[in-house]
Amino acid sequence: MLALISVAATGKPQQCLKTEKTDIIVETLAGGLDHPWGLAFLPDGRLLVSERAGHLRVVSAEGEVSRPLDGTPSVHIAEGGLLDVALDPGFAENRLVYLTYGEPREDGAATAAGRGRLNPASTALENFQVIFRQQPVGTSDYHHFGSRLVFTSDGKLFISTGDRFNSDLSQDLSADMGKIIRINPDGLVPFDNPFANRQGARPEIWSYGHRNIQGLAIHPDTGALWEGEFGPTGGDEINIIEPGHNYGWPLVSWGEHVDGRSIPKPPTRPDLADAIQHWTPSISFSGMTFYTGKAIPAWRGNLLLAGLASQALIRLTLNGSRVSGEERIPMGERIRHVVQGPDDSVYLLTDEDHGRILRLTSER
Template sequence: MRSILLATATLVVTSLPVAGQPAQRLRTEKAEIIVETVAGGLNHPWGLAFLPDGRMLVTEKPGRLRIVSAEGEISPPIAKTPQPSIQFLDVALDPNFSENQLVYLTYVEPRGGGLATAAGRGRLSTTGTTLEGFEVIFRQQPASPIEDHFGSRLAFTPDSKLFISTGDRDEPDSAQDLSTHMGKLVRVNRDGSVPADNPFVHRAGVRPEIWSYGHRNIEGLAVQPGTGVLWAGEFGPTGGDEINIPKPGGNYGWPLVSWGDHTDGRVIPRPPTRPDLTDAIYHWTPSVSFSGMTFYTGAAFPAWHGNLLLAGLASQALIRLTLAGARVTGEERIPMDARIRHVAQGQDGLLYLLTDEDQGRILRFKPGG
């Protein structure tokens, strides 16, 4: 479906606040919103997970994990996180966190003269100051010297399987190579072992963790409420950002086909030319460059219930998609005047956004009317 037929625009009434300034208002198609700055001074915050008491675990790209309270109090960096690491990326809680206190992280690991996406888990101490017993549960193979396209979102499905996204590391052909984890969506058990029903588990020469392939750089994962189905969003090259519903063993085409072209101007065949490959359910050209995403299920914005929300980087927007089953029926772009790295729903039903800046902020959306 061509997104430009559905795209709409929304006016920002006032500029976004900075820490210590009054909240501001946004008028959108379906809701009037108050935007508050919960916290500032975070160095390129990337991942966000809510603890049961409403506090937030937040990763910063330079390799820090912090706890932020609902009032905006920021903890010192949590100790005993994976080292060495050149970047921290996503964070998620174990489905049984209330019993085991396990926290999962993805990060960029130096290895053998190169870099690779890795995932691990540790137990958050009762004081919230350390991540005890951290263990690596997944390492992308192989490492690459290229410092780009790490993917790295985490999502648990209702059966407690863990999905980890990886990028093609700016080596496009690797996305079609099943002997590597590059450009793949990976599915593992909570301890990193391989589920017996993964699609390639018995195929020689194939990485058994692979769920789907032909992806460029997945930075958005979200499980649809009610269905338990995983949705994924990935960056295109110049145009061709995509939303997919990855199926086991599915080939999503990169770099054989795309709705965008290579950055050096080389034309890529369009998906309809290869019906043997799986096309996106929605795409953008030009790119909106979105990262984290979530389905909204809260009561604070009833007109948004069931909508898919996307955090826009280059587009500097919160993008709201209306859905009918697996079909996108409408799009609204809410300008934010900042690169938005992630969007998540709190237990309070409010929305929390991370801005991708040296002095990054946590923004909170509240009803304004």
């Protein structure tokens, strides 16, 4: 439950959020954003924020929002638009920024990823180039673009995609739909990808059998890739990803088809990888992050999920690779993404016409 308690020294209203483990202070860092989707922190503490309508903005630590940066790609919106944003691990030297987005094409639209160099004035991405294009072009004009970006400790780049509302393509290794993609930062395919040498398969594929992945995070202790995706009607799930594994969609699901038809449950296919956690009814979560910081000590080691239809921040406690507990923290707004900041605060993006960046810390 949120309750207005004070106005901070910055003049920004603060709220007290009572949770099971600790009381949280919620501050609006910035507002007036058009359905913000992705968030990345620059080394100087400023934030890069993507808006679904196709804009990339810089937000200062005081909450001042820049005009849209020049040099970003044209986007196909619907459920696509401008999606995630990430910094190159060597950003301090190369200033490279990576984006995923719904790319308009002559015969439709599909998910793409690209990178450009943030200019010294932070007003433009220069020399933007596409490093991944989902193939083939999606037959749906509207649905299931994914997509998150995450770098590994060895510098490889994971990109998540949706099935573009053509579920059969999730099982088709000649298509990038419903897959996790693994490439080098320049777009080349690593030689050790599981399908790099299989004829008829796209070499960039890392795992398959996914529906619409909008959550990716690297476990801070094990280095494993954790993934979250939307189910059809119910069946939202979290998977721990292994290279080359098939995660079942649409052969099995913990949910049902949107038209009410039943789907075989995962235990009927032990040859397919099953989720470690699933929800029916749906909690409709998008971004996810492991919390490792000190600003909210009671949440350290937890997995945080950004709830859309559930309008909640979902906090999961973990016991190894098992979810041992869950708390749903009502936020009263659709939450698109959750990120741990360099100050160890938790930052949320609200998916609204006048979206906000929220900053969460422990009450002191």
